[in-house]
Amino acid sequence: MAEIEVGPAGDLAPGDVVGAGPWAVGNSGGELFAVSRKCRHLRADLAGGKIGEDGCLECPWHHARFDVRTGRMTAGPRGGFAKVPGLDWFFRTLTKFRPLRRGTVVERDGTLFVD
Numbered sequence: 001m002a003e004i005e006v007g008p009a010g011d012l013a014p015g016d017v018v019g020a021g022p023w024a025v026g027n028s029g030g031e032l033f034a035v036s037r038k039c040r041h042l043r044a045d046l047a048g049g050k051i052g053e054d055g056c057l058e059c060p061w062h063h064a065r066f067d068v069r070t071g072r073m074t075a076g077p078r079g080g081f082a083k084v085p086g087l088d089w090f091f092r093t094l095t096k097f098r099p100l101r102r103g104t105v106v107e108r109d110g111t112l113f114v115d
């Protein structure tokens, strides 16, 4: 896949998440990450998510959480979905085998790119 430009490195502060092509790119406690943008639950755009206190990326729709270092779901969808028996287990297991894709964020001349 071709390299995707994200934007100025100084614009991605801790806690920020932005979209860049197929990637959700963010800053989790000073660590830059890029993961594929579609939530494994119902494909919400993870670029609209937020970073939780534990450094995980939280989906904007039903608040499933993803470990941005592994791409795995650490907590399943919440709200009414949390009451569905086995759903949390199903998605956490699914992403064990099919995690979010992870890209490499690089900085060149003050601009971030995902490779």
Ligand code: FES
Residues within 6 Å of the ligand: 039, 040, 041, 042, 043, 044, 059, 060, 061, 062, 063, 064, 076, 077, 078
């Ligand atoms: S679409 Fe992400 S948790 Fe439902």
